[in-house]
Amino acid sequence: MSAIDRSDTYALGRSAAETQRLIRQAQIYGPLTRQFFAAAGITTGMKVLDVGSGAGDVALLLADLVGPRGTVIGVEMNPTILDTARARVQTMGWTNVTFLAGDVRNIPLDDDFDAVVGRWVLMYLPDPVAVLQHLLRHVRPGGIVAFQENDFTYPPMALPPARLHQQVQQWTTPPSGRGGPDQQMGSKLHQTYQAAGLPAPQLRLDAPIGGGPDWPGYAYVADTVRSLLPMLQQMGLVTAEDVDIETLADRLRAEVVSQGGVQMLPIVIGAWARKGVV
C-alpha cells in the first residue's frame, strides 16, 4: 500500500466493505437521525442539501421527510459510493433525490435551499467553520442548518466495562492530529455554528444502546475496526493477529452476553439553527 493520501481527508477508506459498514451504521443510527431532523424542522415540501451523502442513507431519510413535493440534493466526493447511493434511491422509487459528485467546498450549487444538513461529515473537514460559511450562501434566509456528528469522548463501550471492548476503544480512537477525523466534532458544533455566523444552535444528544445476542452493534463495531484496519496497521498501531478481525464481532457479542450487560455505541450530537434573515 502506498503512503496515506494527505489530500483525502476521509480516513475510513473507500472499499466495498466500507460501503456495507455505512449501511449497517444507518440501520442503527437512522432512527436517531430521523428524530433529529424532525426536531430541526425538516418537513414536507422542503428543498434540502445533504452534504457528504456516502451510501445515501441520510438522503433516503430526508426523501421520506420532505415527501414527493420536496427535493433532496446530495453532494459526495467519492463517485464509487455514489453508485450505491443512486441504486438505493432508484430501488426505493424516489425521483426527487439526485446526487452530485464533487467536493462540497467548490462544486456549483443552487442558492435557495430550505435546509443544509449532514451527518458525520464536518468531522472529516479540516475547516468546518469555513465550510459552514460557504454552505450558508446556498441557504435561503430563515433556512435550516442541521448537522449531526460524533463525539468519541464516549467510544463504543460495554456496560459494565469489559476487556475486549476497552481494547477496541483504543483501536477506534487513534491518536488525534494524525490525519483522522475530529474526534470531538459533535461537542464543537455549538461553537462552530456561532463562529460561522449562525445563532447559538439548539442541541440534542443520542446514543444507541442494546444487548442480547441479536443486537447489531457488535457487528457494527467490528465493521468499523475492519475499515480502519489498513490505516491502523500502516500507522503501526496494531497487527492483524492483535485484531483477529474475522472473529471480532462474535467475541464482542460473547463478552456482553456472558455478563448480561449492554453495549453502548458512540454518541451523536445534533445541532440546528436558522440562517438569519437579512
Ligand SMILES: C[S@@+](CC[C@H](N)C(=O)[O-])C[C@H]1O[C@@H](n2cnc3c(N)ncnc32)[C@H](O)[C@@H]1O
Ligand atoms: C462517514 S461518511 C457519512 C456518510 C453519510 N452522511 C451517512 O451519514 O451515512 C462521510 C462522507 O462524507 C464524504 N465527504 C467528506 N468530505 C467531503 C467533501 N469535502 N465533499 C463531499 N463529500 C465529502 C466522504 O466521502 C464520505 O462518503
